[in-house]
Amino acid sequence: MIFKGCNNNISIGKCKLSHNLEFKITGTNNKVVIGDGVVIQGGLIYLEDSGNCISIGKNTTIGEAEIAVAESNTKICIGEDCMLSKGIRITTTDSHSVLNIVTGKRLNPAKNVIIGDHVWIGMNVAINKGVNIGKNSIVAGNSVVTHDVPENVIVAGIPAVIVKKDVTWSRERI
Numbered sequence: 001m002i003f004k005g006c007n008n009n010i011s012i013g014k015c016k017l018s019h020n021l022e023f024k025i026t027g028t029n030n031k032v033v034i035g036d037g038v039v040i041q042g043g044l045i046y047l048e049d050s051g052n053c054i055s056i057g058k059n060t061t062i063g064e065a066e067i068a069v070a071e072s073n074t075k076i077c078i079g080e081d082c083m084l085s086k087g088i089r090i091t092t093t094d095s096h097s098v099l100n101i102v103t104g105k106r107l108n109p110a111k112n113v114i115i116g117d118h119v120w121i122g123m124n125v126a127i128n129k130g131v132n133i134g135k136n137s138i139v140a141g142n143s144v145v146t147h148d149v150p151e152n153v154i155v156a157g158i159p160a161v162i163v164k165k166d167v168t169w170s171r172e173r174i
Contacts, residue, residue: 002026008047010034013058018042020064027052027072035060035080043088046070052092057082057117064088070095071110079117079135083171087124090115094129116151120169136168 004026013036020042023032030047034040035058042064045054049072056062057080065088069076074092078084093110100107111130115121119133122141133139134151143160154164 005030005050013038015039021045024048030069031055038062040065041086043067053077060084062088063123065090068092074110074112074129076113076115078115079119081117082115082119082121084121085123085125085141088121088127089125090127092129118168138167138169 002024005028007028008025008030010032012034015034015036015038018041021040022044024044024046026048028050030050031053032045033055035056037059038056040062044066046068047054048070051073052069053075054067054069056078059080060078060082062084063086065084067076068091071093076090076092090113092113094108097106098108113127113129114132116133116135118136121139124142125139127145131145131148133149136152137149138154139145139160140154140156143156144158146159149155152167153162154167155161156163
């Protein structure tokens, strides 16, 4: 665990966090909230700069993920009862600035990521900044999500596109 800065807060409910999970928090006024019943088997929870938040809703399971909020005043919210496989990367930023050469204005600001309740994310998925994933949806393995995903769909590919509508999923094999 790496903690640098001040007024950072981690709130962890009754859950199972593996010793393979690393926390890295630098900056000030950052917050991590992990709900009851969450299971995280490994990965990295990373916050940098200030005023950021990562929240993981109750009964969510994560095989292994890098969850990174690395620019001020942004957040990643993962809903309740989600299931994330291994090799997941979720980020609010491109990390480095892309600038207009005429105006000098930054073209790629950081943006929040919101994942709704009961979302299943397959292995080796990347979820880019600014994405909202609707409840009950499924993201197929090896996909790159660059745009919003509506509720009750399956998305797949690079970039991820809708491949099936009007679906939900269950942890049980029926």
